[in-house]
Each structure stands twice: as C-alpha cells, then as structure tokens.
Amino acid sequence: MTQFRKIITSLTIGSLILVAPVMAASQTLVPKTAAELTATECSACHMAYQSGFLPIRSWKAIMADLPNHFGEDASLSEAARAEIESYLVATAADRNGRDPRWLRKIPQDVAPLRISELPWFRNEHGSRRLAQAKANPNIGSISNCAACHKGAERGNYGD
Numbered sequence: 001m002t003q004f005r006k007i008i009t010s011l012t013i014g015s016l017i018l019v020a021p022v023m024a025a026s027q028t029l030v031p032k033t034a035a036e037l038t039a040t041e042c043s044a045c046h047m048a049y050q051s052g053f054l055p056i057r058s059w060k061a062i063m064a065d066l067p068n069h070f071g072e073d074a075s076l077s078e079a080a081r082a083e084i085e086s087y088l089v090a091t092a093a094d095r096n097g098r099d100p101r102w103l104r105k106i107p108q109d110v111a112p113l114r115i116s117e118l119p120w121f122r123n124e125h126g127s128r129r130l131a132q133a134k135a136n137p138n139i140g141s142i143s144n145c146a147a148c149h150k151g152a153e154r155g156n157y158g159d
Ligand code: HEC
Pocket: 041, 042, 043, 044, 045, 046, 049, 062, 069, 070, 071, 072, 073, 074, 084, 113, 114, 115, 116, 117, 141, 142, 143, 144
C-alpha cells in the first residue's frame, strides 16, 4: 500500500516536472494569446467574427490581403498577422478536415470572403432583412451582426 502510494506520488511529481514547461510553452504559442490578439485586432472596426463561420481557405484569403480589406487598410505586423491567421485556421469551420453540410455547397476552389454572402446566411436572413439593415442608420450593414443579435460577440445568435 505505502509502496503503491509512493509510486503514484513519484509518477505525479515526475510528470508534473515534464509537463509544466510544455504547458507554459504551448500557452504562449497558440491558444490564449492568439485568440486574444484576434479578439483585439479584429474588433477595431467591427465585432470579431467567430472563426467557425468561414473555412480555412477563406481565412487564409482574408489574412493574405489585409491592406485591401473591404475598402479599408487593416494591415498588421507580419508577426501579428501570422499569429492571427494560425488561430483562425486552427478554429475554422473545416478545422477537423471535414466540411459541415453548409460548406459542401460551396466549390472547393471558391474562398468566400463574407459570412453574410454564404448560402445559409442568405436563406436565414432573406433579402427583406438585408434591405432593412441597409435602410436603418442604427444598423447600416448586414455585417453589423451585433445590431440585431445582442449576444453576437459571445457567439450567441439565438435571439
Ligand atoms: C480598419 C478596419 C478593419 C479592421 C481592423 C478589420 N476589418 Fe474586417 N471589415 C472591415 C470592413 C469595413 C468590412 C466590411 C463591412 C461591411 O460591409 O459592412 C469588413 C468585413 C469583414 C468580414 C466580412 C463580414 C461579412 O459581411 O460577412 C470579415 C470576415 C472580416 N472583416 C474579418 C476581419 C478580420 C479577421 C480582421 C482582423 C485581422 C478584420 N476583419 C479587421 C474593416 C476592418
């Protein structure tokens, strides 16, 4: 019993020593900082759109042309650009190598740049909704998700 406990303890300590530096390294490399950087840099002009709304190829195309971003210059340092792209790619709609059903309707060689032009989005919102968004000065654009979806920034589009 005591011997068994000793083995467990030494295993735990041993693996902690091994794991701690790896955890520290991975935290600075990808998940947190890249997500935070994306949330900050990509919400300067509009809300930071959730990465799961577009496939990898779209994020790559967007991140490859930031100086000509929908009529704006959204340039970043190469370091920040690359880190944000890695985050968007790692969390994109087809991150698992599988296309969700809505994505299968879009040819592989087409990289849509707008969420608001995706077929599912058009079906969900309809042309009346698009016109309404444009006409209302408090909304201005259908890309202004948060004007209609109060929880948009938290990824909540249910109301
Ligand atoms: C300098 C301002 C600016 C910054 C910074 C910016 N954007 Fe944009 N973005 C725009 C404008 C303007 C539009 C077009 C909005 C519209 O049509 O109403 C847009 C649209 C988009 C769209 C399409 C929205 C739709 O209609 O579906 C995506 C996706 C997008 N941006 C991603 C990003 C990402 C990713 C970043 C961070 C790397 C970023 N943006 C940073 C100005 C900016």
